[in-house]
Amino acid sequence: MATTTSDQVYVWAWLRGATAPVPAGVLERRGGSTDLSFRYGERYKAREGALPLYGMPFDGPTWHGATENLGMPGALRDASPDAWGRRVILQRVKPSSEDTGDLDEATYLMQSGSNRLGAVDFQASSRAYAPRIESATLDELLRAADLIESGGALPEHLERALLYGTAIGGARPKALLADGDRQVIAKFSTSTDAYDVVGAEATSIHLASKLGIPVTRASIAHSLGHKVLLLDRFDRGGDGTRRMVVSGLTMLRLPEQWLPSGSYPALLDTLTREAASAKGLNRAVFTRAAFNIAIGNTDDHLRNHAAFWDGTHLKLTPAYDLSPVLRTGEAAAQALALDWKGNRDSRLSTLVDAAPDYRLDRETARGIAEEVTDVIREHWQDAADFGELPQAQRALMWERMFLNPGSVRGIAG
Numbered sequence: 001m002a003t004t005t006s007d008q009v010y011v012w013a014w015l016r017g018a019t020a021p022v023p024a025g026v027l028e029r030r031g032g033s034t035d036l037s038f039r040y041g042e043r044y045k046a047r048e049g050a051l052p053l054y055g056m057p058f059d060g061p062t063w064h065g066a067t068e069n070l071g072m073p074g075a076l077r078d079a080s081p082d083a084w085g086r087r088v089i090l091q092r093v094k095p096s097s098e099d100t101g102d103l104d105e106a107t108y109l110m111q112s113g114s115n116r117l118g119a120v121d122f123q124a125s126s127r128a129y130a131p132r133i134e135s136a137t138l139d140e141l142l143r144a145a146d147l148i149e150s151g152g153a154l155p156e157h158l159e160r161a162l163l164y165g166t167a168i169g170g171a172r173p174k175a176l177l178a179d180g181d182r183q184v185i186a187k188f189s190t191s192t193d194a195y196d197v198v199g200a201e202a203t204s205i206h207l208a209s210k211l212g213i214p215v216t217r218a219s220i221a222h223s224l225g226h227k228v229l230l231l232d233r234f235d236r237g238g239d240g241t242r243r244m245v246v247s248g249l250t251m252l253r254l255p256e257q258w259l260p261s262g263s264y265p266a267l268l269d270t271l272t273r274e275a276a277s278a279k280g281l282n283r284a285v286f287t288r289a290a291f292n293i294a295i296g297n298t299d300d301h302l303r304n305h306a307a308f309w310d311g312t313h314l315k316l317t318p319a320y321d322l323s324p325v326l327r328t329g330e331a332a333a334q335a336l337a338l339d340w341k342g343n344r345d346s347r348l349s350t351l352v353d354a355a356p357d358y359r360l361d362r363e364t365a366r367g368i369a370e371e372v373t374d375v376i377r378e379h380w381q382d383a384a385d386f387g388e389l390p391q392a393q394r395a396l397m398w399e400r401m402f403l404n405p406g407s408v409r410g411i412a413g
């Protein structure tokens with residue numbers, strides 16, 4: 001397949017309640033820059049029910065420039081492939097290359113499939129919509145992912161299926177699947193996993209649900225010797241409709257996810273300012289931060305937080321990528337700072353000290369932190385059963401990833 005040579009990529013969007021997309025505008029390189037800028041189509045703006053993409057109001061500039069370091073406006077970058085998807089595309093388009101920086105952004109947009117995050121797609125034409133989709137079974141997708149990881153060649157049909165199933169972010173191998181009306185993300189275990197990564201995430205999802213943190217339906221499947229986590233998608237209506245989604249990175253208008261300026265209070269601030277109703281948001285964000293600390297999920301960067309966007313308001317999505325990380329000792333740092341000062345120390349006591357940054361009083365904050373540890377203790381075995389964690393994995397993870405003494409000291413009984 002040829003690399004895209006066109007400098008124009010048309011953006012199509014699903015409006016509220018719609019089961020088919022309409023042309024919304026165009027991405028183009030301008031003034032010799034390699035970055036892509038976006039301009040709305042006049043017909044789109046005039047359309048009934050047209051909604052602006054996040055951060056790009058209709059009454060803004062004609063051309064909306066790229067977010068620094070992201071190659072295009074953040075709202076569109078959120079819908080383009082990440083580390084894993086880029087790897088798959090690179091292997092197809094330029095098999096001899098190892099560096100995902102070898103392809104331009106337009107190529108990643110045009111080579112990835114149409115079943116992507118949120119409610120936009122990228123097309124070569126503004127007239128006819130030609131979705132890039134190809135179905136395959138879970139077994140086939142896993143075999144294809146294995147081959148990608150070992151650098152092997154893929155049969156044409158599997159290659160296309162995997163390629164089109166990777167139009168979603170994240171670094172871990174995964175694929176998008178349709179199971180009747182159910183749209184799922186399948187996250188694969190790999191031979192290089194140092195522990196049961198898939199089981200740990202499933203365990204965490206179960207614990208989060210016990211705490212009242214919204215999560216989507218999850219289940220474990222087995223295929224070809226791999227454990228697979230199947231997750232219902234929160235950006236699909238099940239009836240062909242799609243919801244727009246914005247990452248934390250785009251909400252905070254930051255150029256990259258690891259910046260110390262990104263913090264839970266900053267996220268809370270933006271969500272509050274742009275919410276239809278901010279009731280309970282401070283408690284919700286604080287609880288998510290406390291939970292990530294308590295399960296040892298230090299990979300809580302700004303692409304692992306997101307909100308729905310309806311053209312006017314933001315609303316936090318269910319939590320996802322709740323992935324505990326193995327650590328050797330007690331000390332660890334969260335990717336996302338816990339307070340306005342930029343403190344990332346992975347300790348519940350640090351978070352409780354930051355209570356005012358969440359507009360919570362200290363007693364309430366402490367109560368939430370205690371509840372988080374209590375619920376994890378109480379439901380650990382059930383959750384580990386749900387995650388199908390073998391005994392040796394439970395022993396490895398308990399009080400090391402989940403409720404590490406360094407994280408819960410001074411809080412847990």
Ligand SMILES: Nc1ncnc2c1ncn2[C@@H]1O[C@H](COP(=O)(O)OP(=O)(O)O)[C@@H](O)[C@H]1O
Pocket residue numbers: 117168169170171172173174185216231232233234235303304306320321323
């Ligand atoms: N349940 C879901 N519904 C819709 N989109 C999701 C869901 N879970 C994750 N995503 C999107 O897919 C991306 C990759 O998923 P994630 O679990 O973060 O994978 P990874 O472990 O590879 O980072 C996320 O950044 C988010 O945009």
Ligand SMILES: [Mg+2]
Pocket residue numbers: 169170171303304321
């Ligand atoms: Mg992720």
